[in-house]
Amino acid sequence: MTEKALRLGTRRSKLAMAQSGQVADAVSQVTGRPVELVEITTYGDVSREHLAQIGGTGVFVAALREALARGEVDFAVHSLKDLPTTQPEELVVAAIPEREDPRDVIIARDALKLTDLPRGARIGTGSPRRMAQLNAYARSHGMDIETVPIRGNVDTRIGYVTKGDLDAVVLAAAGLNRVGRSDEVTDFLSVDTVLPAPGQGALAVETTADNAELIAALAQLDDPLTRAAVTAERSLLAALEAGCSAPVGALADLLTDGQTVKEMRLRGVVGTTDGSTLVQLSTTGPVPETHEAATALGRELATEMLAQGAAGLMGERAL
Numbered sequence: 001m002t003e004k005a006l007r008l009g010t011r012r013s014k015l016a017m018a019q020s021g022q023v024a025d026a027v028s029q030v031t032g033r034p035v036e037l038v039e040i041t042t043y044g045d046v047s048r049e050h051l052a053q054i055g056g057t058g059v060f061v062a063a064l065r066e067a068l069a070r071g072e073v074d075f076a077v078h079s080l081k082d083l084p085t086t087q088p089e090e091l092v093v094a095a096i097p098e099r100e101d102p103r104d105v106i107i108a109r110d111a112l113k114l115t116d117l118p119r120g121a122r123i124g125t126g127s128p129r130r131m132a133q134l135n136a137y138a139r140s141h142g143m144d145i146e147t148v149p150i151r152g153n154v155d156t157r158i159g160y161v162t163k164g165d166l167d168a169v170v171l172a173a174a175g176l177n178r179v180g181r182s183d184e185v186t187d188f189l190s191v192d193t194v195l196p197a198p199g200q201g202a203l204a205v206e207t208t209a210d211n212a213e214l215i216a217a218l219a220q221l222d223d224p225l226t227r228a229a230v231t232a233e234r235s236l237l238a239a240l241e242a243g244c245s246a247p248v249g250a251l252a253d254l255l256t257d258g259q260t261v262k263e264m265r266l267r268g269v270v271g272t273t274d275g276s277t278l279v280q281l282s283t284t285g286p287v288p289e290t291h292e293a294a295t296a297l298g299r300e301l302a303t304e305m306l307a308q309g310a311a312g313l314m315g316e317r318a319l
Contacts, residue, residue: 005034006214009064009073012039013153018178019203020031020077022288023097023142023221027075027205038073040064065091074233075207075214075234080199080230085238085282094218095205099226100174102201104130104185107163108168112186117145118237121167124150128247128273130170133194135275154179170194174201182188195269195280198233201206202226225254228288235298236268240310247271252297253319254287268301270310279310 006027010020017037024035040063061083066078068091082097087093106114106123114137117123123145125131131147138145148166150157154175160166170189176182202316205221207214227250249269254261265289271278283301288294302310 003033005036006031006075007038007073008035009038009040009067009076010274011060012041015154015175015179016077016079018180019079022178023077023203026097026221027218031217038067040073049115065206067205074211075205075218078204078206078235080202080204081198083204084232085234090209091206092215093204093206094215094221095221096202096227096230097205097221097228098223100201101207102196103173103191104189104196104200105173105176105185106170106189107158107161107184108124108170108186109164111183111186112168114168114189114193115141117143119169120146122146122148124148124169125158126151126165127170127197129197129249130194130277131273132247132271132275133249133269134170135273136271136278137193137275138244139275147199154181158184172196172200183280191251191253191267195251195267197205198237198250199230201232220314225261225287228294229253231291232264232266232271232288232298235295236266236302236305237298239299239302240268240270240305247273250298255284263287264297266297266301268305270305277309279305279308281305281308 008024009022020037024037027033061078064078065088067073068076108117123134125147126149134145134147150160150169154171155173157169161169173182173188176185205218207218214307232252233250237248240248245272250267252264252266255265257265263284265282265284267282269278269280281304283297283302285297288297
């Protein structure tokens with residue numbers, strides 16, 4: 001007799017379905033049970049408002065978490081960067097699989113790179129974080145660009161370029177990789193130019209805290225180094241008291257000597273969306289062995305950033 005299928009709650013977007021499908025295959029392998037996708041529509045999917053206006057934090061997550069709490073699904077897959085930094089007690093992130101490419105990318109007309117864009121180029125993004133850093137980069141390199149707020153799925157955003165409405169759009173490399181469209185990227189943005197969102201490129205597999213058997217099974221998909229990195233990044237975000245729509249970038253990367261992982265470097269940035277002011281700092285230390293150590297790393301860097309004036313930049317929202 002075949003065991004009952006596990007129900008995986010996912011958003012309906014093409015990207016969410018693709019990444020949930022990949023997790024479903026992995027879960028099926030470790031549990032030996034079939035996994036069926038349960039499509040759930042979230043407020044963030046149906047609202048046409050800009051993310052910064054509808055609150056950003058949690059708009060793609062609440063409906064999935066409600067379905068978990070009601071027992072309609074057994075577990076859910078989220079893009080980690082969409083998860084609020086406070087974790088409900090009744091739910092647990094049982095696995096954070098190995099992270100995809102965390103970088104942002106540009107898809108521009110005529111296969112242009114960022115530095116090749118003409119004066120007055122219009123670049124579409126729904127993210128105040130991307131706006132702040134792109135505008136700051138343009139200011140310091142004598143470029144003249146205009147960042148234009150946009151919403152929509154991958155197809156919609158790329159469509160702005162192919163239809164000629166915009167010169168370029170900024171997207172996450174991870175999402176394009178997962179839907180098989182990375183060949184359309186015209187430029188990968190170095191993390192020295194644009195730091196990604198905290199947790200970008202990583203997925204969170206969440207279930208109810210009382211489901212010990214499933215938690216143990218899902219834990220086999222967990223990547224400890226990815227978990228340490230994103231925990232530090234999200235701790236920084238939480239300590240700055242910023243939501244997912246705030247203009248905060250963070251990336252924890254591992255420094256190696258070619259073979260062995262030696263240290264973790266955490267970088268953070270916060271800025272005004274026009275790019276006129278950025279606070280950008282980094283710290284390097286031993287790779288955190290515990291959740292508490294990773295959290296402390298993020299909190300320490302946030303404290304330094306606040307001392308440098310980051311607090312005054314947090315209130316700005318892209319309208």
